[in-house]
Amino acid sequence: xxxxxxxxxxxxxxxxxxxxxLGLLAGVGHLPVACARAARxxxxxxxxxxxxxxxxxxxxxxxxxxxxxSIGAIASLLAYLRQEEIKKVTMIGKVTKELLFTGVVHxxxxxxxxxxxxxxxxxxxxxMMFVGALMKAGVTPLDQTALIRPLMPAAGVLTSRxxxxxxxxxxxxxxxxxxxxxxLDVGQTAVVKDRAVMALEAIExxxxxxxxxxxxxxxxxxxAKAAKPQQDLRFDVPxxxxxTVESLVAAKASALVIEAEKTLFIDKERAVALAEANxxxxxxx
Numbered sequence: 001x002x003x004x005x006x007x008x009x010x011x012x013x014x015x016x017x018x019x020x021x022l023g024l025l026a027g028v029g030h031l032p033v034a035c036a037r038a039a040r041x042x043x044x045x046x047x048x049x050x051x052x053x054x055x056x057x058x059x060x061x062x063x064x065x066x067x068x069x070s071i072g073a074i075a076s077l078l079a080y081l082r083q084e085e086i087k088k089v090t091m092i093g094k095v096t097k098e099l100l101f102t103g104v105v106h107x108x109x110x111x112x113x114x115x116x117x118x119x120x121x122x123x124x125x126x127x128m129m130f131v132g133a134l135m136k137a138g139v140t141p142l143d144q145t146a147l148i149r150p151l152m153p154a155a156g157v158l159t160s161r162x163x164x165x166x167x168x169x170x171x172x173x174x175x176x177x178x179x180x181x182x183x184l185d186v187g188q189t190a191v192v193k194d195r196a197v198m199a200l201e202a203i204e205x206x207x208x209x210x211x212x213x214x215x216x217x218x219x220x221x222x223x224a225k226a227a228k229p230q231q232d233l234r235f236d237v238p239x240x241x242x243x244t245v246e247s248l249v250a251a252k253a254s255a256l257v258i259e260a261e262k263t264l265f266i267d268k269e270r271a272v273a274l275a276e277a278n279x280x281x282x283x284x285x
Contacts, residue, residue: 214251
C-alpha cells in the first residue's frame with residue numbers, strides 16, 4: 001500500500017534517475033517515523049514495514065511506501081524485500097522478545113526452525129539470527145543510528161536542574177550496573193537508590209523496570225540507561241523518550257541518566273518539559 005507521504009522531503013532527482021530504496025523494519029514508538037523522515041530527506045525511497053500492529057500511525061505518511069508484515073512472518077518479509085529489490089534495511093523501534101513467549105507473535109515455519117537452532121534466546125542471539133537471515137538473502141542491515149545521530153545527546157545536563165551530589169553518585173553507580181547487565185545481554189536499564197539496586201531490566205522492558213524499581217524505592221530513585229559494551233549499532237541501540245519520563249513520574253523517581261552519544265533521545269523537547277514540571281533531572285554522562 002502506497003502512502004501519500006510528502007514528496008517535498010525527497011532529494012531532487014535528475015530525469016531518468018531512480019531513488020535508492022531503503023527498507024525500514026519498524027517496531028513500536030516514534031523513532032521509526034523520525035528515521036523515515038530523515039531518510040527521505042536524504043533522497044531514499046523509504047519502504048516502511050510495520051512489524052507489529054501497534055506501530056506509530058504517523059509512519060504511513062512519513063514513508064514513501066507502507067506495508068504491514070508481522071515480525072513472525074519471515075518468509076513474507078524476505079519475499080517482499082526480494083520483490084521490491086530492496087538491498088538495504090534499517091531496523092528501528094521497539095520489538096521485544098516477550099511477544100514470542102506470550103503468543104502475540106506467531107512464528108512461521110521458517111522462524112520456528114531458526115529459533116530451534118539457537119543456543120539460547122538472548123536478545124543479541126535472536127537479533128544476530130535475524131541479521132543473518134537478511135544477509136543470506138542479499139540484504140545489508142545498516143547502522144541503526146546513521147540517519148538519526150543528532151538524536152544522541154552529548155555529555156551534559158539536559159534539564160535546568162542539575163543533579164545533587166547523591167543523585168550523581170547514584171547515576172555513576174546505575175550506569176555501572178546497566179553496562180554490566182548489558183554485557184550479559186540481559187537488559188540496558190538499572191534503577192538504583194543510595195547506591196543500591198532496586199531493579200534491573202530483563203524481558204519486561206524499560207518502562208516496566210522503572211515502575212517496579214520505583215515501587216521498591218518509594219521515591220527518589222535514579223534510572224540509568226546504557227549501551228551494551230558490545231553494542232551492535234545495527235539493532236537494539238538504547239533509547240529513551242516521553243514514555244520513559246512518564247514512567248519516571250509514575251515511579252516518583254528523581255533522575256534519569258543516559259550514556260552520552262550512545263543513547264537515542266526521542267521527542268526530547270516534550271520529554272524534558274515533562275521532567276522539568278516534575279522536578280526530574282536528566283543527564284547524559
